[in-house]
Amino acid sequence: MTKIGIIKEGKVPIDRRVPLTPIQAKQIKDNFDVNLVVQTSDIRCFSDDDYRNAGLQIVDSINDCDIILGVKEVPVDTLTPNKTHFFFSHTIKKQDYNRDLLRSILDKNIRLIDWETLTNENGNRIIAFGRWAGIVGAYNGLWTYGKRYNLFSIKRAHECFDYEDLKNELKKINLPNIKIALTGGGRVTKGAMEVLLGTGITQVTPHEFITQRFDEPVFTQLNSRDYNKRKDGSEFHRNEFYANPELYEGDFLKYAKVTDLLIACAFWDPSAPVLFHREDIIRDDFDIRIIADITCDIEGSIPSTKKPSTIDDPIYDYNPSDDQVEQALTDEGNITVMAVDNLPCELPRDASESFGNEFVNNVIPHLLGKDEMGIIAGATIASEGKLTEKYSYLQDYVDGK
Structure with missing residues (x-):
């Protein structure tokens, strides 16, 4: 036996x-x-x-x-x-x-x-645990937003007994008319969308996201084709992109100009284009101030993810001018990063x-x-x-x- x-x-x-x-x-x-x-x-x-x-x-x-x-x-x-x-x-x-x-x-x-x-x-x-990484990661992103701007106070995910308890915390969230960008299309992304929709945040198309103003908080879900383009200007082909990513270049900055909170869920291949560079962050039209990097690829597609964070110490600030990590919530010119690398552990x-x-x-x-x-x-x-x-x-x- x-x-x-x-x-x-x-x-x-x-x-x-x-x-x-x-x-x-x-x-x-x-x-x-x-x-x-x-x-x-x-x-x-x-x-x-x-x-x-x-x-x-x-x-x-x-x-x-x-x-x-x-x-x-x-x-x-x-x-x-x-x-x-x-x-x-x-x-x-x-x-x-x-x-x-x-x-x-x-x-x-x-x-x-x-x-x-x-x-x-x-x-x-x-x-896989992907759905739960998405659920906790999106929740942590919203928690970080409330923390940075002193808007609301909710329990940490790991302080919730279970998912039902966490859902009760979502009812306490009251966001201004911010825009949230969500990258990816797999299990992690679907988990993150559960939380955003459960919070009552309206989903809009990528085109609406960059062209319209809203009087409520909204989010958009971005697939690879939305923020990558072929270098020669020809049509995007998903299978080709995954097989030969070197033929493509990033096209994310049009979203960065109108995004307040980025929740990064997309798998990233090191040979694929990055989302953006440090030099992009210091441009006047780069609006993102909080990044919940669920992928937690260190020195990967997001230059502000310089190190993983922990459940006990979930956020840190990234100073783009000096390209270095600083204490969380210390300067409005910084980007606040949530990069906990074991998110499902918060709802075990x-x-x-x-x-x-x-x-x-x-x-x-x-x-x-x-x-x-x-x-x-x-x-x-x-x-x-x-x-x-x-x-x-x-x-x-x-x-x-």
């Missing part, structure tokens, strides 16, 4: 999310031929007693489990050799800070399956429940079945002490080259 264990999260700062709620863990245990145990933890959003009451066994060690489920990177010294680990490894983009983690996974003969690489036949992710119960449902419905049948569609195989980064063929491009990263 396959034995599955839910690991105690060991990354610092702590992450209170879980891959499976107590009810979901019981569901898997009852419906599949598996034994499922939970490593004791005092930091989870669901307590040991919550799992115990659902009929799950609480254990000190999960080293005898065949499959070990976690959320964030597992510290090197708590990796279990010769087992299957599920977690977000943050290695597939050759992130320097996790090179030693991947080396240890190979040295310890671990089969690593990364949540981020679990996709269907169309290449779309089948499990809801985020975990949503994630667990996708695991039960979209992953478990393949993991505990025959994997005829190659869902698990395609997400396996390492196995038997080697990188799998699909991820062999990481070998020079592992070798330190």
Whole structure:
């Protein structure tokens, strides 16, 4: 019988999310031929007693489990050799800070399956926290606006018990007739739109956004075609843009001239155009003063995102004249940046429940079945002490080259 264990999260700062709620863990245990145990933890959003009451066994060690489920990177010294680990490894983009983690996974003969690489036949992710990053990121953007201009006071997202509690806070928001630009079109963007629409903010088209004045707060959702254009002036083609972004240049400044709050949700490829440059920010017609950068690409498409912020210290100021970070809310000439890089952690119960449902419905049948569609195989980064063929491009990263 396959034995599955839910690991105690060991990354610092702590992450209170879980891959499976107590009810979901019981569901898997009852419906599949598996034994499922939970490593004791005092930091989870669901307590040991919550799992115990659902009929799950609480254990000190999960080293005898065949499959070990976690959320964030597992510290090197708590990796279990010769087992299957599920977690977000943050290695597939050759992130320097996790090179030693991947080396240890190979040295310890671990089969690593990364949540981020679990996709269907169309290449779309089948499990993610993206919606919750969008929800919390947009909420934090509105919180930042209220904080900067002393307009209203609402609880921080992590102070809310759950999403329903957060929705009650949205009722306290009273915005002037500002314009909010939202980039992207995926899960993160949809989550952010939930919050903006839930706050009663009216959505307008990109054309209306830049050509009309409104007597109420409005937002627009911008896709790649709205703020990128072909260098030769010919028609935009989405598939070509993603395949050959070097053929395109940015066209975002027409929005920056009328935007008060930017909520950045769009995935950015380093070979694609940036949204804007530092030199653009110091122009007289650049109106953006608050940026909620949910993507949190450091030194990426948004030059003011110089570092990630944290849940405890969520905002900082960017001084465009000197290109440096300053204390938050210190100068009206600065841009206030919200760049928390672990946003779903602020609503851990809801985020975990949503994630667990996708695991039960979209992953478990393949993991505990025959994997005829190659869902698990395609997400396996390492196995038997080697990188799998699909991820062999990481070998020079592992070798330190």
